[in-house]
Amino acid sequence: MKRSKTTIAILTCVTAAVVFCSPSVMMGYTIFGFALGQSTSNYQRDHRVFCNFEDNAANNNSNPEAAFPGALGAKLALWKAAVAWNSQNGGNRAFESDWQGEANSGGNVNQNTSSSLEQSCGGGTLAFTENPDNSGWRIKYCEEWTWEDGPTVTGGRVDLQGVGAHEYGHAIGIGHSQGGNCNVGCSSRPTMCASICSNGVSERTINGDDRGAITDIYGSIPGNKPLITNVTGFSTVGSPITITGSNFAANVAVKFTANTTQDSGVIPGVVYGAMTTNGGTEVVVNIPFDALSGNVFVWQSGQGGLSNYWPLEIIEIAPTVSMIDPPCGQLRGGETVTVQGSNFSGSAEIFLDGQAISTTALTSTMLTGVTPEGSGPGTFVDVTVTQDAGSDTLPNAFEYKENEIAVELSGSLRAGTNLKIDVYGPANSRVAVAVGSPGEIKRLGFCFCIESPFPFVQRYGAGHNTGPTGHIQIVWSGIQGPVFTQWSVTGVIDPPASSNIQLPCESFSVLP
Ligand SMILES: [Zn+2]
Numbered sequence: 329m330k331r332s333k334t335t336i337a338i339l340t341c342v343t344a345a346v347v348f349c350s351p352s353v354m355m356g357y358t359i360f361g362f363a364l365g366q367s368t369s370n371y372q373r374d375h376r377v378f379c380n381f382e383d384n385a386a387n388n389n390s391n392p393e394a395a396f397p398g399a400l401g402a403k404l405a406l407w408k409a410a411v412a413w414n415s416q417n418g419g420n421r422a423f424e425s426d427w428q429g430e431a432n433s434g435g436n437v438n439q440n441t442s443s444s445l446e447q448s449c450g451g452g453t454l455a456f457t458e459n460p461d462n463s464g465w466r467i468k469y470c471e472e473w474t475w476e477d478g479p480t481v482t483g484g485r486v487d488l489q490g491v492g493a494h495e496y497g498h499a500i501g502i503g504h505s506q507g508g509n510c511n512v513g514c515s516s517r518p519t520m521c522a523s524i525c526s527n528g529v530s531e532r533t534i535n536g537d538d539r540g541a542i543t544d545i546y547g548s549i550p551g552n553k554p555l556i557t558n559v560t561g562f563s564t565v566g567s568p569i570t571i572t573g574s575n576f577a578a579n580v581a582v583k584f585t586a587n588t589t590q591d592s593g594v595i596p597g598v599v600y601g602a603m604t605t606n607g608g609t610e611v612v613v614n615i616p617f618d619a620l621s622g623n624v625f626v627w628q629s630g631q632g633g634l635s636n637y638w639p640l641e642i643i644e645i646a647p648t649v650s651m652i653d654p655p656c657g658q659l660r661g662g663e664t665v666t667v668q669g670s671n672f673s674g675s676a677e678i679f680l681d682g683q684a685i686s687t688t689a690l691t692s693t694m695l696t697g698v699t700p701e702g703s704g705p706g707t708f709v710d711v712t713v714t715q716d717a718g719s720d721t722l723p724n725a726f727e728y729k730e731n732e733i734a735v736e737l738s739g740s741l742r743a744g745t746n747l748k749i750d751v752y753g754p755a756n757s758r759v760a761v762a763v764g765s766p767g768e769i770k771r772l773g774f775c776f777c778i779e780s781p782f783p784f785v786q787r788y789g790a791g792h793n794t795g796p797t798g799h800i801q802i803v804w805s806g807i808q809g810p811v812f813t814q815w816s817v818t819g820v821i822d823p824p825a826s827s828n829i830q831l832p833c834e835s836f837s838v839l840p
Contacts, residue, residue, distance in 0.1 A: 356505045356506055356507045356508075356509035356518065356537045356540075357502065357503075357505050357506075357509075357518065357520060357537050357538065357540050357541035357544070358502070358503035358504060358505070358506055358520075358541070359501055359502055359503060359541055359544055359545055360460060360461075360498075360501045360502070360503055361501070362460075362461050362462040362501050362545075363462065363500075363501055363545050363546055364462060364464075364499075364500050364501065365462060366424075366627075366629075366633050366634045367629050368592065368629050369592050370462065370463070370591060370592060371591045371592065371595065372440065372462065372463070372464050372591060373424060373425055373426040373634065374426045374427075374428045374440050374588070374589070374591070375406075375410055375425055375426070375427065375428060375440045375441070375442070375496070375499075376427075376428040376429055376430065376431040376435075376439075376440065376441050376442075376587065376589075377402055377403045377406045377407075377430060377431060377441070377442050377443065378430070378431040378432065378433055378434050378435070378441055378442070378443035378444075379401065379402050379403065379430060379443075380434070380443050380444045380446060381402055381443075381444045381469065381471075381475055381488075382444060382446070382471050383474050383475050383476075383485075385474060385475065385476045385477070385485055386401070386402050386444075386474075386475035386476065386477050386488060387401035387402045387477055388401060388477065389401050389404060389405070389477045389478060389479065391479070392404075393408075394639065395639050396408060396411075396427075396639060397621040397622065397639050397640065397641035397642075398429065398585070398620060398621025398622055398641065398642070399427070399429075399621075399622070401477050402475075402477050402488060403429070403430055404477065404478075405477040405478050405487075405488040405489040405492060406442050406488060406489070406492045406496075407427045408489050408492075408532070409488070409489045409490070409491075409492030409493040409495075409496055409532070410425040410427070410492070410493075410496045411425060411427075411637070412493045412496075412519070412532060412533060412534050413425060413493070413496060413497065413500060413534060413538075413542055414636070414637060415549060415553075415636055416636055416637075417533075417534070418539065419536075419539035419542075419543060420543065420548045420549050421539065421542045421543040421546055421547070421548065421549065422546045422547045422548060422549050422550060422553060422633065423500070423542050423545075423546040424625065424634045424635070424636065424637055425496070425500075425637075426583065426585075426623065426625065426634070426637070427585055427622045427623050427637075428440075428585055428586065428587050428588060428589075428622070429585050429586075429587040429620050429621075429622055430587065431443070431587070431589075434466065434468070435466060435589060436466070437458045437459040437464070437465070437466045438459065438463050438464030438465070438466070439464060439466065439589045440464050440465055440466070440499070440589070441466055441467070441589075442466075442467040442468075442469070442492065442495070442496075443467075443468065443469070444468070444469050444471055444475075445468040445469060445470055445471060446471060447470075447471055448470055448471055448472035449468075449470035449472065450472075453470055454469070454470055454473055454486060454491050454524070454528075455467060455468060455469045455470060455491050455492075455494075455495050456468055456470075456495070457495050457498035457499050460498050460499050460500075460501065464591070465498075465499035467492075467495045467496070467498075467499060469488070469491070473485075473486045474486065475488045476488060476527075477489075478529075481527045481528070481529055484527075485527065486524070486527055486528050487524075487527050487528035487529045487531070487532070489528075489529075489532050490519075490524065490527075490528030490529050490530065490531035490532045491524065491528050491531065493519050493531050493532055493533075493534065494519050494520060494524070494528075494531050497519060497520050497534075497538065497541075497542075500542070500545070501545045502520050502538070502541045502542065502545070503520070504520055504521065504522040505518040505520045505521050505522075505537050505538075509521065509537050510522070510523075513525075514526060514530040515530055516535065517530065517531075517535070518534070518535050518536075518537040518538045519531045519532075519533070519534045519535065519538050520537070520538055520541065550632050550633070551632075552575050552631050552632035553575060553632040553633060553635065554573060554574070554575045554576050554577075554580070554626040554628060554631075554632050554633075554634075554635035555573045555574050555575055555635060555636055556571055556572070556573040556624075556625075556626060556635050556636055556638045557572055557573045557574070558571075558572045558573070559571050559572075559624065559638050559640060560572075562643075563615060563640060563641060563642050563643055564615070564642070564643045564644070564645060565615050565616070565617050565619060565642060565644065565645075565671070565673050565692060566614055566615060566617065566671075566692055567614065567615055568612050568613065568614050568615075569612070569613065569614075569615060569624075569640075570610060570611075570612050571610070571611050571612075571613070571624070571626060571638070572609060572610050573609060573610075573626065573635065574608070574609055575608060575631075575632055576604040576608040576609065576610070576611055576626055576628070577604065577608065577628045577630065577631045577632075578603065578604060578608070579601055579602070579603055579604070580602050580604055580611060580626050580627065580628045581598050581599065581600045581601070581602065581626075581627040581628065582598070582599045582602050582611065582613045582624060582625070582626060582627070583595070583597065583598045583624065583625045583626075583627040583634075584597040584598070584599075584615065584616060584618075584619035584620070584622070584623075584624050584640070584642075585597060585619065585620045585621065585622025585623055585624075585640075586598075586616075586618045586619055586620055586674055587620055587674065587675075588618075596616075596618045596674065597616060597618050597619050597620070597674065598616075598627070599613040599614070599616055611626065615642060617672060617673060617674065617689065617691055617692035618673070618674030618689055619640075619642050619674065620642055620673075620674055620675065621640065621641045621642045622639075622640065622642075623637040623638060623639055623640065624637075624638050624640045625637060625638070642673075644671075644673050644675070644715060644716050644717030645671050645717050645718075646671065646715075646717050646718025646719070646720065647669055647670065647671045647672050647673070647676060647713045647714075647715055647717075647718065647719065647720050648669045648670050648671060648720045649667060649668075649669040649711060649712070649713050649720045649721065649722045650668050650669045650670070650722075651667070651668050651669075651722070651725075652665055652666070652667050652668075652711045652722065652725050652726050653665065653666045653667075653668065655725060655726060655727065656726065656727040656728070656729050657699045657702075657726070657727075657728065657729065658728070658729060658730070658731045658732060658752075659701065659702045659704070659705055659728050659729065659730060659731050659755065659797055659798045659799075660701060660731045660752050660797070660798065660799055661698070661699040661700045661701040661702065662698060662699065663698065663699045664696055664697070664698055664699075665678075665696065665697055665698075665699055665726070666694060666695070666696050667694070667695045667696070667697065667711060667713060668693060668694055669693060669695075669713060669720065670692065670693055671692060672689060672691070672692050672693065672694070672695055672713065672715065673689070673692070673715045673716065673717070674689055675715045675716045676689050676695055676713050676714070676715040677713070677714050677715070678695055678697040678711070678712070678713055679710075679711075679712040679713075679714060680697075680699060680700060680709055680710075680711060680726060681700075681702075681703070681707075681709035681710060682710070682712075683700050685697040685698060685699065685700055686698050695713065699726075701797055701799070702728030702797070703728070703796070703797070704728065704755060704796050704797070705728060705729060705730045705754065705755050705798065706727070706728070706729075707727070707728045708724035708725070708726065708727050708728075709724065709725075709726050709727075709728065710722065710723050710724060710725065710726075711725040711726050730753075730754040730755065730798060731752040731753055731754065731794075731798040731799065732752070733752065733753045733754075733821055733829060733831065733832070734750075734751075734752045734753075734832060735749060735750070735751050735752075735761070735817060735818065735819070735831045735832055735834055736749075736750045736752070736834070737749060737750075737817060737834055737836055738750065739803075746803050746804065746805045747763075747803070747804045747817075747836075748801055748802075748803055748804075749761055749763075749801065749802045749803070749804060749817055750799065750800075750801050750802075751792075751794065751799070751800050751801075751802065751819070751821065751831065752794070752798060752799050753794050753798055753821045753823060753829075754794070754798055754823040755794060755795065755796050755797065755798040756793060756794060756795065756796065756798075757793065757794045757798065757821050757822055757823045758792065758793055758821070758822040759786075759792040759793065759794060759800055759802075759819060759820075759821050759822075759831075760786060760787045760792065760819045760820050760821075761786045761792070761802055761817065761818070761819035761831070762786075762817070762818060762819050763804055763815055763816070763817050764815065764816060786802050786819075794821075815835065815836055815837075816833055816834065816835045816836075817833070817834050817835075817836075818830070818831050818832070818833040818834070819831045
């Protein structure tokens with residue numbers, strides 16, 4: 329049951345950080361005492377949205393805006409919310425937020441993601457910011473409210489953009505405005521007041537007190553801050569774009585939206601080491617394959633930091649798939665394959681037999697993924713690459729082969745707990761497994777590399793069979809110890825129409 333907004337809605341402070349509940353008071357605004365970095369070793373200006381809001385109204389705005397390419401619904405509202413704090417919106421502050429697009433989960437507390445809590449918060453709380461500090465943040469919206477993605481807000485709904493601007497203020501280091509600042513009409517109140525005015529629309533625009541806070545934390549715009557004044561070019565992946573402006577260093581990075589949470593090292597969607605021309609007023613780069621519609625920055629850690637944001641729509645084209653390497657793999661899956669083709673984008677995903685697999689996009693012509701378990705030996709399955717702009721399929725291009733014979737151990741090796749024994753082999757093989765202390769003994773005509781006694785023997789006479797997927801897991805429950813501290817697992821496997829084969833011998837130590 330949704331609660332209609334009849335009382336003052338509270339914008340909570342922050343969770344999991346007691347120190348932030350007594351922020352220092354500077355004029356009306358308060359600050360937490362940290363700044364989100366923009367360096368190559370701790371980049372925290374990125375943000376993204378996981379669209380899991382329960383209300384249709386929270387994610388149904390389908391009118392695109394040129395300044396926010398690629399974003400609609402909740403994404404558009406919350407991107408605009410963050411941009412309210414950026415340098416171009418009045419005042420003199422060296423702050424830029426960097427839109428990274430749509431996330432596929434709410435992420436951890438340091439992954440700078442906004443999403444629904446998927447439940448009520450109680451206490452009149454609208455939303456909260458978790459763990460804001462210089463290692464990142466996470467924002468959650470409470471579901472007892474009916475969220476509205478705008479642009480207009482009606483009928484007792486609450487404005488995602490306005491509340492988003494407030495919560496993002498916490499994320500970047502600002503506490504609640506204090507003193508008499510908030511005892512004024514909606515249009516004059518700071519965004520960082522502890523409660524919203526009406527439906528929250530007036531919180532979309534920050535005011536003088538909020539500007540004081542962000543300038544206090546991030547400083548005034550330095551004289552050498554790079555400034556983008558235009559971007560031209562045909563914006564398909566791989567095509568060159570020309571960025572013009574001022575204060576570009578001789579050698580800059582150009583940072584695109586790429587839906588990445590990576591905050592150090594080689595970050596996806598960044599073209600490093602681009603040489604500028606015309607006295608630091610122009611740089612030409614090819615749009616990297618993993619760039620998505622969103623924003624682009626000139627990024628130079630050593631000189632002036634991050635430029636102003638510039639919206640850039642990336643026009644994706646459909647992929648083509650030419651081959652998969654290797655073209656076959658074991659029924660058990662878990663093997664890395666490389667798919668080659670062209671026009672792959674950062675949104676590309678490999679599907680094997682219609683099943684999406686974990687995909688890493690390496691370049692516009694190469695993807696890698698890990699095979700899932702197959703349905704049977706000798707099966708040929710389709711290889712498909714799907715991305716935002718289309719998909720392409722190579723029919724019957726990957727063959728599942730019988731498993732190689734293997735025995736693998738997992739689970740706890742502590743006395744009194746369970747050991748899981750996974751046996752892989754051809755489909756429909758019969759299996760016997762023995763566990764004992766290391767050594768060698770012959771039983772049933774087979775060489776078990778185990779001494780007597782046999783505290784655990786699973787005979788194939790008992791009906792163990794690898795089934796159509798060539799895999800069975802046998803659990804040895806209640807490992808006994810410490811009679812022996814070393815154990816071995818082995819056995820025999822009987823592939824169809826063949827003779828018995830010794831399973832490899834795996835040894836392990838029983839933990840005390
Ligand atoms: Zn708050």
